[in-house]
Amino acid sequence: MTNTIKKLTQTDVPTSSKREPAPIRVPARKSRRTKPRTPASEAAPPAKTSKRDQLAAMLVRDEGATIEQMIAALSWLPHTVRAALTGLKKLGYAIDSDKIDGLRTYRAVAPK
Secondary structure (H helix, E strand, C coil): CCCCCCCCCHHHCCCCCCCCCCCCCCCCCCCCCCCCCCCHHHHCCCCCCCHHHHHHHHHHCCCCEEHHHHHHHHCCCHHHHHHHHHHHHHCCCEEEEEEECCEEEEEEECCC
């Protein structure tokens, strides 16, 4: 018996019925800048006042503010208002309170 080795050609290779997967497409890189640049004078909206600044403004008024007024204006809970008062004290505000007819009113003097 003789062993003959046959060279396989491209037509002799069995093909499968499955298709080869499509090559993976990488999307093109987008620019990080999505909006055109505008001059700084046009782009700067007026700065929003923070709730802490609103609280300080309420306390600096001549009539001061009650806890209930602060809760209504800032949409905070009572313990949050009291904690914010402590934070204002640490920033240098001199906070004083008076109780007149069972209603406690808080007043503050801004730091210099």
